[in-house]
Amino acid sequence: MKLLKDKVAKLSFVALLAASSAAMLYTPTAAAHGEKSQAAFMRMRTIHWFDLNWSKEEVKVNDTMTVTGKFYVFAGWPETVDKPEVSFLNVGIPGPVFIRQGSWIGGQLVPRSVSLELGETYEFKVLLKARRPGDWHVHSMMNVQGGGPIIGPGKWTTITGSMKDFVNPVTTLTGETIDLETxxxxxxxxxxxxxxxxxxAWLAYWIRKPMFIPRSIAIESGKSNTLITATDKKVGMAFTAGTIALVAFGMTSTNAKYPITTPLQAGLLRGMKTFEMPAKTITVKVEDATYRVPGRAMQMTLKITNNGDSAVRLGEFNTASVRFLDSAVLEDTTGYPDDLLAEDGLTVSDNSPLAPGQTRTVQVTASDAAWEVYRLADLIYDPDSRFAGLLFFFDAAGKRQMITVDAPLIPVFI
Amino acid sequence: MSASQSAVRSRAEAVKVSRTFDWMILFTLFFVVLGGYHIHYMLTGGDWDFWTDWKDRRLWVTVAPIVSITFPAAVQACLWYRYRLPFGAIVCVLGLLLGEWVNRYLNFWGWTYFPVNFCFPSNLIPGAIVLDGIMLLGGSMTLTAVVGGLAWGLLFYPGNWPIIAPLHVPVEYNGMMMTLADLQGYNYVRTGTPEYIRMVEKGTLRTFGKDVAPVSAFFSGFVSIIIYFLWHFFGRWFAKTDFISSENL
Structure with a gap:
């Protein structure tokens, strides 16, 4: 029995050592932001990010880069998510590896929360200054009160140099230039x-004398009055009065040193300038939509009518930041993240130019591993099993039109 | 040695054992309170204590004292009524601040690189000394609750002002005015803490103009009085020895 106990003890010790070593020696960087775990319907039916551009893929400490693009606030915003009446343009990065030097919506600085309108498109820009070296996934992000963070596409960016060199100089309205970092x-x-x-010092005064047992005995035997001496009271008075005096002195001297201070600034920014997209001359009706689980493909039957004056072709289906392209119509030249780009992921049963005045019903298939990798297929388990996205049509001159689609999605399991 | 014999054989040995117990109890009390009070304060005070751009003149002044007078009141009740030791409040606050500084330095700065000048804890020590001092001088729970509780609320803002005032200097930034504390909150990206989560400058105390901090401090002091009573009785209840039979002592 003893032998067995010794063996168990020895093995337990070895296991403990192995577990500790594994935990200490293998500590990979946590770089993701949970974007794949966010409910698919939220990513598909809230904020649609497009025309994203990350100005640099590598940046030195203290240098800046921008993330620019547009976002469409989906008109068919789900009932289960609070409307974006109080929102904040954020960036999804692992802590302050960059500092946000500026962020703009429609050209207006947005350090505070903003109110967004459903069905509108906004242009945004975020200026980032590199602070901490490493490889970081930089996402666009919109926080929505009552809805949570709605994360946009992310791209890997490398910061080089040393964080010790980072400075954040700011000139105050009192004329002083300071480094906000320190x-x-x-x-x-x-x-x-x-x-x-x-x-x-106050604690030391009391613990230098016997504390618990003798004092407890004294109280039990009715001698509690002997435990506090006149000196104790004088010391207590000195500490109490001295504390109040030091607080008063600190307040007065600080007010003299910083005569100009203002309260924290807060408030909601309304009336954000929207981005005027080209007038829509194309209408699209979703006849049906299915998601084929084994094939990782979504198929839509679309009835497309071209009311414009030039022939158009469908070039892109964008949903939850995953871009399915028909490479015969559109090739990405913006350096969009590879994992979010299905360069040949869009198949249209007849993608010949749709002439003005013509109506055509086509089968559109968006297929790529991204459905699984980005867990968009989980849409079929969401409480409101609808899909949504942006369709981009192009004419021969490269003129683009953005059309939104929003319809029920039926899963096909066999 | 039988069970009825004493474990010590001389007065000197008894004193030594008693002092050993003193240090053991104080050490345990300090770290147990540190843990419990820290969790309590992080859950109730939370972001108001974490970030400089939450430390405003209305809600931080109101909330922080109310939620932080709890453990000091309870531990003070135990230490005063059982031992006549007036350091219950300060031992709590010293423990809390040690835990907070370790957390802010190692976690906020060491792991996530938020500058310490953005995430330092609030200073609660002036209120704790005065709370203990009033308990010592008055020897009364009611007096300590009323005068000490009010002082706890009133001393909080001026006790912290020398630390936060430099961060309330205004700055013009891309055409907007903000304080340096606001700018810290904007510059140092918190992915999970969007601006609208901040509960600052909310409320209806607009008739007091810019002098709203004293009004908030008085209100905080009044509520602190009530919370002091409540937690004082928690402390008294926890310090009971009813469950130990006197025959076993």
């Missing part, structure tokens, strides 16, 4: 250390 740090340490020392 500003006020010494002052913070000073006051915290000073007060902690005073607190420790």
């Amino acid at each position: 500003y006020n740090l010494d002052n913070t340490y000073f006051w915290h250390a000073l007060w902690y020392a005073i607190g420790l």
Whole structure:
């Protein structure tokens, strides 16, 4: 029995060592943002990001890069997600590896939350300054109050250099130029250390004398009055009065040193400028839509009518930031992330130019591993099993029209 | 040695054992309170304590004292009524601040690289010393609750002002005015903490104009009085020895 116990103990010890070593020696960087875990219907039916551009793939510490593009606030916003009446244009990065130097919607700086309108398109720009070296996934993101973060496409970006060199100079309205990275740090340490020392002194005064057992015995035997001496009271008075005096002094001297201070700024920005997309001359009706689970393909039957004055072809279906292209019509030259780009993922049963005034019913298939990789196939398990996305049509001159589709999706399991 | 014999054989040995117990109990109390109080404060005070762009003159001033007077009141009740030791509040706050600084330095800065000047904790020590001082001088729970609780709320903002005032200096940024604290919140990206989550400058105290911090502090002090009573009784209840038979002592 003892032998068995010893063996169990030995093996347990070895297992503990192995587990500790594994935990300490293998610590890969957590770089994802959970974008694949977000409910598919949320990514498909809320904010549609398009025309995204990351200005650089490699940037040095202190250098800047931009993320620009447009987003369409889907008119068929799901009932289960709060409307974007209070939203915040964010970026999805692992902590402050960049600092956000500026963010704009329709040319207006948006350091605060904004109100967005359903069915409108907005142009945005985020200016980022590199801070911490590494390879980082940089996403566009819109936080929606009551809806959560709605993450856009992400692209790997490398920051080189050393974080020690990072500076964040700011000139205040009082004319002082400071480095916000380290500003006020010494002052913070000073006051915290000073007060902690005073607190420790108060504690030290009491713990230098016997504490628990003798004092408990004294109270049990009715001698509690003897436990607090006149000196104790004087020391208590000195600490109490000294504390109030130091607080008053700190407040007064700080007000003298910083005569101009303002409250924190907050408030909702309304009336954001929208982006005028070209007038729509194409109408699309979704006759039916199915998702074939074994084939990782979505098939739509679309009735397309061209009311414009030039022939058009369907070049792209964009949903949840995954772009399915018909390479015969459109090739991506923007450096869009590979994992979100299905260069030949769009098949149209008849994609010959649709002449003005003509109506055609076509079978459109969007197929790519991205359905599984980005867990869009999970749409069939969502509470509101509808799909949505953007269709981009192009004429011979390259003029583009964006049409939204929104329809029920029927899964096909066999 | 039988069960009825003492474990110590001389007064000197008894004193030594008693002091050993003192340090063991104090050490345990400090770290248990550190853990419990820290979790409590992070859950109730949370972001108001984490970020400089949450430390406003209305809600931070109101919320932080109310949710932080809890453990000091409870531990003070135990230490005063059982031992006449007036350091219950300060031992809690020293524990809390040690835990917070370890957390802010190692986690917020060490792991996620938020600058310490953006995520330092609030200073609660002035209120704790005054709370303990009033308990010592008055020896009364009611007096400590009323005067100490009010002082706890009133001292919070001025006790922190020397640390946060430099961050309330205004700056013009791309055509908008904001404080340096606002700019920190904007510059240092928090993916999961969008701007609208901030609960700052909300409320209806607009008739007081810019002098709203004292009003908020008074309100906080009044509620702190009530919370002090409540948690003081929690402390008294936890410090009971009813479950130990006197025959076993």
